[in-house]
Amino acid sequence: MKTDILVFLAVILLDQFSKFFAPKLGLTVVKNTGVAFGLFPNFCWGVMIIFILGAFLVSFFKRTKSPSSIIHHPSSLLVLAGGFSNLLDRLLFGYIRDFVDLKIWPVFNLADAAITIGVVMLLLKNRLKLLPAGRQG
Numbered sequence: 001m002k003t004d005i006l007v008f009l010a011v012i013l014l015d016q017f018s019k020f021f022a023p024k025l026g027l028t029v030v031k032n033t034g035v036a037f038g039l040f041p042n043f044c045w046g047v048m049i050i051f052i053l054g055a056f057l058v059s060f061f062k063r064t065k066s067p068s069s070i071i072h073h074p075s076s077l078l079v080l081a082g083g084f085s086n087l088l089d090r091l092l093f094g095y096i097r098d099f100v101d102l103k104i105w106p107v108f109n110l111a112d113a114a115i116t117i118g119v120v121m122l123l124l125k126n127r128l129k130l131l132p133a134g135r136q137g
Contacts, residue, residue: 019110030099031098075121079122085114086109086115
């Protein structure tokens with residue numbers, strides 16, 4: 001439980017500090033009013049409502065069911081922490097601050113990376129669970 005809180009706070013703090021220092025380091029900060037990777041601009045309130053409902057659902061299922069593997073728990077922590085950090089941006093600024101520009105992908109931030117990694121972990125866990133016993137791995 002203590003480790004969970006530390007991981008949750010670490011993701012949020014790393015994301016918020018990186019967003020604060022990005023302009024000071026000469027990185028271009030993009031104001032994202034949409035959802036992931038700038039899709040659906042000006043969809044701010046809908047995103048916040050969806051995130052809050054999703055966070056409550058994840059918390060509910062986490063309390064009512066024991067995780068079936070170690071990958072389940074960190075994945076949900078990454079998704080919730082990344083979502084919460086982006087929600088902080090929406091509440092404080094009215095948009096999400098994105099600054100990582102790889103030129104081959106839409107601009108994003110560390111919270112987006114945490115969410116993406118968490119979702120990939122969940123997908124891998126579910127893919128492995130769905131494979132026949134002899135085909136896993």
